[in-house]
Amino acid sequence: NAGVTQTPKFQVLKTGQSMTLQCAQDMNHEYMSWYRQDPGMGLRLIHYSVGAGITDQGEVPNGYNVSRSTTEDFPLRLLSAAPSQTSVYFCASSYRDPNVVDSPLHFGNGTRLTVT
Amino acid sequence: AQSVTQLGSHVSVSEGALVLLRCNYSSSVPPYLFWYVQYPNQGLQLLLKYTTGATLVKGINGFEAEFKKSEASFHLTKPSAHMSDAAEYFCAVRILTTDSWGKLQFGAGTQVVVTP
Numbered sequence: 001n002a003g004v005t006q007t008p009k010f011q012v013l014k015t016g017q018s019m020t021l022q023c024a025q026d027m028n029h030e031y032m033s034w035y036r037q038d039p040g041m042g043l044r045l046i047h048y049s050v051g052a053g054i055t056d057q058g059e060v061p062n063g064y065n066v067s068r069s070t071t072e073d074f075p076l077r078l079l080s081a082a083p084s085q086t087s088v089y090f091c092a093s094s095y096r097d098p099n100v101v102d103s104p105l106h107f108g109n110g111t112r113l114t115v116t
Numbered sequence: 117a118q119s120v121t122q123l124g125s126h127v128s129v130s131e132g133a134l135v136l137l138r139c140n141y142s143s144s145v146p147p148y149l150f151w152y153v154q155y156p157n158q159g160l161q162l163l164l165k166y167t168t169g170a171t172l173v174k175g176i177n178g179f180e181a182e183f184k185k186s187e188a189s190f191h192l193t194k195p196s197a198h199m200s201d202a203a204e205y206f207c208a209v210r211i212l213t214t215d216s217w218g219k220l221q222f223g224a225g226t227q228v229v230v231t232p
Contacts, residue, residue, distance in 0.1 A: 042222040110157075
């Protein structure tokens with residue numbers, strides 16, 4: 001059981017470049033989300049999805065796009081990278097069933113992104 | 117608005133001593149509360165959670181936390197610290213929305229250092 005898999009683990013971009021951070025889960029979770037982690041700020045929600053074809057913005061969505069074409073995958077796209085997007089990015093998933101709304105998030109191991 | 121405050125960004129404890137990490141939240145409705153742990157270069161893992169029922173909850177690795185509504189607190193404790201407890205700890209609040217989905221809001225995190 002792989003859980004939540006993120007690729008790549010490390011990435012260095014130049015300002016203005018684009019890239020996609022990949023996230024896949026094999027637990028049949030309907031809910032998937034992206035967070036960024038910055039020192040002293042905890043984790044902040046970027047975008048999330050409650051099922052295939054459904055996405056919504058989180059706390060800090062600007063500069064990022066997402067799509068959800070399958071239950072398993074939830075890629076995060078940076079269209080034009082900026083130094084302010086230097087961060088560690090985490091993908092997380094959980095069940096959607098309202099009867100288990102307390103179901104915990106399962107996190108990937110993160111992608112460390114540096115934008116120069 | 118809901119928020120989570122963790123007192124102390126860094127805590128140093130001696131091996132065998134009590135670990136106490138403080139978390140206070142603000143919420144207009146009964147919250148779901150979580151503690152997550154992050155080991156170096158890894159994603160977050162659930163330590164324990166409070167949803168309803170018993171206010172003292174036990175988690176993995178000997179940790180426990182008590183929900184005190186009157187104090188709006190959910191402090192994390194462990195009677196005797198072990199070297200393997202060195203990690204960053206995050207308190208989180210999940211606030212339910214009208215569609216039964218909640219958004220998880222994290223505190224800024226507390227880095228725990230354990231000294232021999």
